[in-house]
Amino acid sequence: xxxxxxxxxxIAALGAAIGLPVSASADGEVNVYSARQENLIKPLLDxxxxxxxxxxxxxxxxxxxxxxxxxxxxxxxPADVLITVDAGNLxxxxxxxxxxxxxxxxxxxxxxxxxxxxxGHWYGxxxxxxxxxxxxxxxxxSELSTYEALTDPKWRGRICIRSSSNIYNQSLVASMIASxxxxxxxxxxxxxxxxxxxxxxxxxxxxIRAAAxxxxxxxxxxxxxxxxxxxxxDPEQRAVAEQIGVxxxxxxxxxxxxxxxGAGVTAHAPNPGNGVQLIEYLTGEEAQRWYAEVNQEYxxxxxxxxxxxxxxxxxxxxxxxxxxxLGQYNAEAVRIMDRAGWR
Amino acid sequence: xxxxxxxxxxQAPRSWLPGRLARPGIWQITAVTVALVLALPVLVxxxxxxxPSGEVWSHLRETMLGEYVANSLLLLFGxxxxxxxxxxxxxxxxxxxxxxxxxxxxWALMLPLAMPAYIIAYTYTGMLDFAGxxxxxxxxxxxxxxxEYWFPEIRSLTGAMLMLTLVLYPYVYLLTRAAFLEQSVCxxxxxxxxxxxxxxxxxxxxxxxxxxAVIAGLTLALMEVLADYGTVAYFGIPTFTTGIFRTxxxxxxxxxxxxxxxxxxxxxxxxxxxxxxxxxxxxFHHTSSRYSNLPRYRLRGWKASAAVAACLLPVLLGxxxxxxxxxxxAVRTREHWMNPDFAQLVFNTFYLxxxxxxxxxxxxxxxxxxxxxxxxxxxxxxxxxxxLGYAVPGTVIAIGxxxxxxxxxxxxxxxxxxxxxxxxxxxxxxxxxALLFAYVxxxxxxxxxxxxxxxxxxxxxxxxxxxxxxxxxxxxxxxxHLPIMRGTLxxxxxxxxxxxxxxxxxxxxxxxxxxxxxxxRAFELAGDERLAESSSAALAIVLVGLLPVILLSLTIERSxxxxxxxxxxxxxxxxxxxxxxxxxxxxxx
Numbered sequence: 001x002x003x004x005x006x007x008x009x010x011i012a013a014l015g016a017a018i019g020l021p022v023s024a025s026a027d028g029e030v031n032v033y034s035a036r037q038e039n040l041i042k043p044l045l046d047x048x049x050x051x052x053x054x055x056x057x058x059x060x061x062x063x064x065x066x067x068x069x070x071x072x073x074x075x076x077x078p079a080d081v082l083i084t085v086d087a088g089n090l091x092x093x094x095x096x097x098x099x100x101x102x103x104x105x106x107x108x109x110x111x112x113x114x115x116x117x118x119x120g121h122w123y124g125x126x127x128x129x130x131x132x133x134x135x136x137x138x139x140x141x142s143e144l145s146t147y148e149a150l151t152d153p154k155w156r157g158r159i160c161i162r163s164s165s166n167i168y169n170q171s172l173v174a175s176m177i178a179s180x181x182x183x184x185x186x187x188x189x190x191x192x193x194x195x196x197x198x199x200x201x202x203x204x205x206x207x208i209r210a211a212a213x214x215x216x217x218x219x220x221x222x223x224x225x226x227x228x229x230x231x232x233x234d235p236e237q238r239a240v241a242e243q244i245g246v247x248x249x250x251x252x253x254x255x256x257x258x259x260x261x262g263a264g265v266t267a268h269a270p271n272p273g274n275g276v277q278l279i280e281y282l283t284g285e286e287a288q289r290w291y292a293e294v295n296q297e298y299x300x301x302x303x304x305x306x307x308x309x310x311x312x313x314x315x316x317x318x319x320x321x322x323x324x325x326l327g328q329y330n331a332e333a334v335r336i337m338d339r340a341g342w343r
Numbered sequence: 344x345x346x347x348x349x350x351x352x353x354q355a356p357r358s359w360l361p362g363r364l365a366r367p368g369i370w371q372i373t374a375v376t377v378a379l380v381l382a383l384p385v386l387v388x389x390x391x392x393x394x395p396s397g398e399v400w401s402h403l404r405e406t407m408l409g410e411y412v413a414n415s416l417l418l419l420f421g422x423x424x425x426x427x428x429x430x431x432x433x434x435x436x437x438x439x440x441x442x443x444x445x446x447x448x449x450w451a452l453m454l455p456l457a458m459p460a461y462i463i464a465y466t467y468t469g470m471l472d473f474a475g476x477x478x479x480x481x482x483x484x485x486x487x488x489x490x491e492y493w494f495p496e497i498r499s500l501t502g503a504m505l506m507l508t509l510v511l512y513p514y515v516y517l518l519t520r521a522a523f524l525e526q527s528v529c530x531x532x533x534x535x536x537x538x539x540x541x542x543x544x545x546x547x548x549x550x551x552x553x554x555x556a557v558i559a560g561l562t563l564a565l566m567e568v569l570a571d572y573g574t575v576a577y578f579g580i581p582t583f584t585t586g587i588f589r590t591x592x593x594x595x596x597x598x599x600x601x602x603x604x605x606x607x608x609x610x611x612x613x614x615x616x617x618x619x620x621x622x623x624x625x626x627f628h629h630t631s632s633r634y635s636n637l638p639r640y641r642l643r644g645w646k647a648s649a650a651v652a653a654c655l656l657p658v659l660l661g662x663x664x665x666x667x668x669x670x671x672x673a674v675r676t677r678e679h680w681m682n683p684d685f686a687q688l689v690f691n692t693f694y695l696x697x698x699x700x701x702x703x704x705x706x707x708x709x710x711x712x713x714x715x716x717x718x719x720x721x722x723x724x725x726x727x728x729x730x731l732g733y734a735v736p737g738t739v740i741a742i743g744x745x746x747x748x749x750x751x752x753x754x755x756x757x758x759x760x761x762x763x764x765x766x767x768x769x770x771x772x773x774x775x776x777a778l779l780f781a782y783v784x785x786x787x788x789x790x791x792x793x794x795x796x797x798x799x800x801x802x803x804x805x806x807x808x809x810x811x812x813x814x815x816x817x818x819x820x821x822x823x824h825l826p827i828m829r830g831t832l833x834x835x836x837x838x839x840x841x842x843x844x845x846x847x848x849x850x851x852x853x854x855x856x857x858x859x860x861x862x863x864r865a866f867e868l869a870g871d872e873r874l875a876e877s878s879s880a881a882l883a884i885v886l887v888g889l890l891p892v893i894l895l896s897l898t899i900e901r902s903x904x905x906x907x908x909x910x911x912x913x914x915x916x917x918x919x920x921x922x923x924x925x926x927x928x929x930x931x932x
Contacts, residue, residue, distance in 0.1 A: 031856060037867040038859065038864075039868070058857055060851075060867065061852050062851065062852070064591070064592040065741070065851065065852040068852070069745060069772075072772070073753075073772055073773070074749065074753050075753070076753055076766070076769045078768075078773065078856070092595075162579075165576065165588065165593065170593060200579050201498040201577075201578055202468070202577065206468075209472070209473075209474040210473060210474065212474065213473045213474040214473075214488065215473050234675075234875070330595070331596075334589065334594050338402065338406040338407055339406055343579055343581055
């Protein structure tokens with residue numbers, strides 16, 4: 001009996017696997033590859049379907065891997081839109097020729113120039129800053145000035161930051177290469193590593209918690225992590241976050257490092273029109289406000305107000321660097337961090 | 344009662360030509376074909392080795408390579424010692440001793456298997472971190488502040504060893520216990536009539552007999568260690584897997600990443616060679632078919648307490664504590680997950696895991712049996728290569744699957760466009776078939792190791808007897824081996840099932856549109872540092888994994904020779920001599 005059931009299962013497995021249809025793309029559909037995780041994009045996609053009648057099929061995953069898949073699927077790829085949470089990935093997608101240029105007056109008008117691709121291969125959807133966060137009890141914000149100044153020996157053993165395998169750190173270092181050059185950035189990375197309170201570990205939230213707990217005095221983390229802790233419904237998290245102050249560095253110079261989440265229409269999109277429509281929808285006022293309220297990100301459109309929590313962190317001048325450069329310098333950034341011993 | 348059987352497997356069917364290689368039999372051809380197809384993804388990745396990447400490779404050698412090697416080796420060593428120290432003794436305790444709670448422990452000890460390594464790592468970090476509840480309570484009690492007391496750092500190499508040991512020891516436990524249960528009581532009785540005490544019987548008879556199973560379990564655990572990404576990445580420990588990711592994507596050099604993967608694979612080869620070598624000297628088979636229920640050693644006093652503690656500790660640390668923490672978080676975040684979507688997730692996960700387990704075990708049986716029937720170097724190598732996928736990180740396997748599938752799809756599509764003017768689109772890429780294929784590639788070794796260990800314990804004279812009675816090889820398999828190996832097969836099914844349940848990287852990248860699993864959901868939230876919100880999905884993985892763990896555990900127990908009579912009698916422990924069990928037509932040949 002066991003043998004038979006085994007055999008049956010095997011046959012059923014093969015039958016079901018082969019018989020399952022490949023995602024077809026009929027009219028009235030748009031297929032999305034998204035590095036933005038499901039619960040931070042699905043509600044918006046559902047709204048889009050409700051408003052336009054266009055069905056959205058979603059595949060979430062890590063940006064690098066979605067890009068790889070897109071590249072391998074080539075002209076038969078079912079994907080219409082690629083969404084990532086880092087400009088570096090979008091630049092790589094453009095370089096890999098898996099995105100097509102979009103000429104949308106709506107998008108060009110809504111999105112500031114430095115947050116979209118020159119040729120319209122991708123457009124920013126939301127912004128996040130990576131400022132310096134400090135423990136209010138042990139650090140006076142007047143001691144802080146720039147990212148560069150964090151290599152000062154007075155910060156020895158006082159800085160927490162996550163692993164250099166993380167794309168946010170890679171982009172931060174890439175932005176420094178873009179403005180200060182490779183050599184200066186190498187020296188900076190070595191100086192920063194010398195000031196680490198502990199070997200890099202955990203995610204951005206862990207750095208914030210460590211700073212609050214006194215493991216270190218300074219953490220470098222993305223704004224929405226702190227925003228999420230402050231705006232969330234967990235009193236313990238809120239208490240931790242309230243011990244932390246935010247300092248936006250480089251205000252007298254190029255500005256604080258920012259990054260975008262963004263989207264582009266794929267090179268072989270079966271439904272390019274729907275793809276453009278979706279991206280336009282995601283830059284609409286309603287969607288922009290959603291990013292701010294639900295995920296504590298800055299809207300990419302300057303005229304859309306941010307959330308109250310983010311406003312409480314203060315206004316700042318963002319680095320106006322063309323974000324394509326983040327992708328261009330990514331590999332160089334990883335090498336610099338490897339050599340500096342930034343794990 | 345132990346013989347050193349001929350080192351050759353059972354004789355191949357008689358052929359007109361002498362020699363094994365002269366005329367490959369159907370089993371051999373099938374095995375080599377299956378193995379080649381399954382090895383494809385690994386070979387595709389391996390082929391990248393020949394693409395030059397001199398510059399990045401020398402950068403790696405100068406900077407990180409030494410650390411990758413050192414950390415991976417240390418991790419292997421630590422986890423290896425850990426899983427043996429936990430897995431073997433508890434397997435012996437629950438198999439042959441009697442102490443309070445033994446019946447519960449024999450399945451409870453498998454529970455950590457359902458716990459994904461990265462989830463247990465996140466959970467313990469949340470609890471033991473400086474800002475976590477344990478240290479906060481400690482500070483409140485003692486009034487000490489940061490730096491004024493010593494507390495073990497969970498996010499360290501030692502921490503990673505502990506986490507991986509806690510979730511991987513069940514491999515050793517399961518396989519070793521199955522081996523103990525299948526041991527003939529005669530062997531142990533003889534050792535006892537010859538004056539061996541319980542410890543001597545264990546060390547000198549039972550353990551050597553179970554060695555293939557112990558080593559198989561250890562090999563599985565170690566391969567899992569090599570493929571682990573989630574835990575080491577979260578703890579910030581540079582190992583081969585994190586290095587492969589970083590090189591592939593961060594340094595944008597697939598060739599150098601593949602070369603790292605090749606070094607990783609060479610580790611696996613060494614592991615496999617060691618395993619072969621350890622088995623080379625002797626093959627043990629029971630010559631007796633007299634199986635009967637083993638009288639258990641009844642433990643009393645401090646010995647019983649020690650046994651309970653030894654069994655309780657791994658269950659507590661590897662399952663109960665993290666599961667409790669997850670439950671607390673899940674209750675706190677219930678409004679985030681109590682919706683119909685969640686049922687769909689559970690169904691998807693269960694369905695994939697069951698399918699993959701059935702396919703993997705069937706193929707493992709074909710391969711292992713082919714080796715037994717028509718062994719020889721080619722089959723042996725083919726079978727080994729087919730099992731390599733287990734030590735390769737899921738993402739790498741996924742890319743190895745995508746490359747040939749996409750190539751096939753696009754080539755076929757081009758041909759069809761040229762000839763018939765129609766587009767066939769993607770036939771294989773992005774289907775569940777691709778995903779199941781990846782699972783089988785990744786987890787075949789689990790079923791293969793288990794099935795081989797089980798098959799290896801069936802003495803070749805059984806085959807000879809069946810064959811001399813005119814049964815063909817397939818008949819021997821279905822009528823002799825399968826019934827004897829029932830417990831082994833169920834173990835193999837269970838292991839693959841639970842592994843697929845937890846599998847993340849390949850699922851993430853290969854799955855079709857709008858198709859999620861529990862692991863994907865847990866990862867998306869945990870990866871975004873919403874640990875509490877990921878807890879419901881993580882807990883569901885554990886719960887879905889629990890049901891088969893318990894069911895199969897009972898079946899494995901029942902599959903023990905002589906056990907059926909015992910079940911009828913209900914007081915097997917006091918009976919020193921049980922009637923000899925001879926299930927229909929299989930034993931006593």
